[in-house]
Amino acid sequence: MNELLQYIHSLTAFSPESLALLQPALTQQTFNKNELLLKEGQVCRSLFFIVKGYCKSYYEVDGLVKNTGFFFENEIATNISSFGSGQKSEFNIVACEPLTVIVFDKEKLFQAAQQAPEIETLGRHCIRLFATKQEEFSNLFKLYSPQERLEYIETRHPAMLQRVSLSQLASFLGVARETLSRIRKRRSHV
Amino acid sequence: MNELLQYIHSLTAFSPESLALLQPALTQQTFNKNELLLKEGQVCRSLFFIVKGYCKSYYEVDGLVKNTGFFFENEIATNISSFGSGQKSEFNIVACEPLTVIVFDKEKLFQAAQQAPEIETLGRHCIRLFATKQEEFSNLFKLYSPQERLEYIETRHPAMLQRVSLSQLASFLGVARETLSRIRKRRSHV
């Protein structure tokens, strides 16, 4: 819970009263490795603030898993599109390690936000961070080659490399597993 | 102005009082073709609601232009990262046609939002739409090949193809101009 408080205060001013109003919307929850937080076809009604562990979002296309995002401690994982619009989710979110999260329930969150503008503001900042992250990784593909994308992750998100296997990362970077292997090889020879 | 009202009402309940409070934050503005709305190195202090025309965001890497987004009528263009954090923008936004926009001034917008929760909620929805769009195009690269990406644009965003030249689109899809030409050729022969 402490982690969440720090996260909130890093984003916006937040009074004890607002916190008391927010409280009913929050639940701590744990997931085993490979357990689903959100399943394709379901409507996403939660924000998952990650306390410990990490999870990923992935599509299944023609039976193949395509990773689209990784989410670590002190980040929020969700399907922002489904959460916002009420449409069914097109992808899954799954725990990659034993996972502890604080769940924001959408309906209760909205009720609380109507009573405290600070909560509404918090929500806006959470979505803003989410949008910023999406933009960052989206631009990776438009600006850089596969090798440069790997280098970007290595320099800007080294923690991701330490926790995510090369195979998992490959799909996130939009290339074959073997390609990342060869990029490493090419570099070490030069 | 009518377009903006429709846009707002499509997102959230909005009273005449809120509108009156929002009004001071809004300015109508026009740009010539190739005129910059936001320049690399500047801090983004505006949301640009597009009334007529379209614009694009682009990076300049090694003197080369890399398009990262196109924004059309009834959408909001901005650098969400710079707007939210106050950091300098890493990219430019430029009018691709004669452009008419309604500018939301950040500071005045935040003042207004403090007085009317509906405005805060509106802001949240605007960012949400922005995040959803980012996510959509980000996933294009993780899920699809260049050919499938082109087909996605053709079926889901046909209007974009009609207004954006193939050369401009290529950079947005992360491939060379010639590649899109050849994809077209390959398909027509089969």
Next chain:
DNA sequence: TTCATCCTGTGACGATCGTCACAAAAATCA
């Protein structure tokens, strides 16, 4: 109209990538 500019198509060629296959290494678990 004429000129300049922009956009698209295309050929050639080398580089990179995806796929398939298999082996080695590492991690996991009983």
Next chain:
DNA sequence: TGATTTTTGTGACGATCGTCACAGGATGAA
């Protein structure tokens, strides 16, 4: 510990891509 599973590396090969170069067509301005 040993057995199983997962992950990584690598070779071969065909497909695709990026780059360079050039030509033709479209567009727009003088």
